[in-house]
Amino acid sequence: MTKERTAGSPKAHRGHRPGESVRVLIRHALIKQRLKQLAKEIRRDFPTEPLHLVSVLKGSVFFLTDLARELGGEVSFDFLAVSSYGKGTDSTGEVKLIKDLDVSIEGRSVIVVEDILDTGLTLKYLLRLFEEKKPKHLRVVVLLDKVERRIADVRADYTGFTIPNEFVVGYGLDYDERYRNLPDVCVLQLGSRAKA
Ligand code: IMP
Numbered sequence: 265m266t267k268e269r270t271a272g273s274p275k276a277h278r279g280h281r282p283g284e285s286v287r288v289l290i291r292h293a294l295i296k297q298r299l300k301q302l303a304k305e306i307r308r309d310f311p312t313e314p315l316h317l318v319s320v321l322k323g324s325v326f327f328l329t330d331l332a333r334e335l336g337g338e339v340s341f342d343f344l345a346v347s348s349y350g351k352g353t354d355s356t357g358e359v360k361l362i363k364d365l366d367v368s369i370e371g372r373s374v375i376v377v378e379d380i381l382d383t384g385l386t387l388k389y390l391l392r393l394f395e396e397k398k399p400k401h402l403r404v405v406v407l408l409d410k411v412e413r414r415i416a417d418v419r420a421d422y423t424g425f426t427i428p429n430e431f432v433v434g435y436g437l438d439y440d441e442r443y444r445n446l447p448d449v450c451v452l453q454l455g456s457r458a459k460a
Pocket of ligand 1: 378380386430431439
């Protein structure tokens, strides 16, 4: 392989800007392995039930699609969009609905699929919103849980990984809309030259 091809390969260029770097926290292979287990746990609780996966754009997209394929059985999904984080790494604490679900969840077995549970404010808002719509079941699966950061009194029914209080990117998670396409979950390190 030529030098040029190596340097230009997607793995060599991870989308960094000056002053930004990433450190792998959870490898893709481990994520995929854990997803199989999570799907089993969920199917153990709902063996034959059609499951309606509901997810917040855009951070959970890879998680939802990979999980949906592991679940088997009848699965449908829908998306909503909220604004919580701005461009930086810290929460404003505000949650606003930007895009509602396309179809009703009334009478359905709903699994809320979240990328990361941080302060818990987003999930608290979502659960209140969904409970009013009278689903048959309402459960929460999160890929990552930053337990230390919790403000709202919420918890997931199924958790992929508990992680330390660090800002993570990759596998759908972004910093300023970048890094979502990294296959691994990585800790983002910002140097003095980095711009939020
Ligand atoms: P919460 O409302 O503070 O629990 O935050 C939920 C949302 O904030 C997540 O769905 C993510 O979109 C975003 N978020 C929280 N922590 C991180 C992080 O470490 N990296 C990227 N996004 C994050």
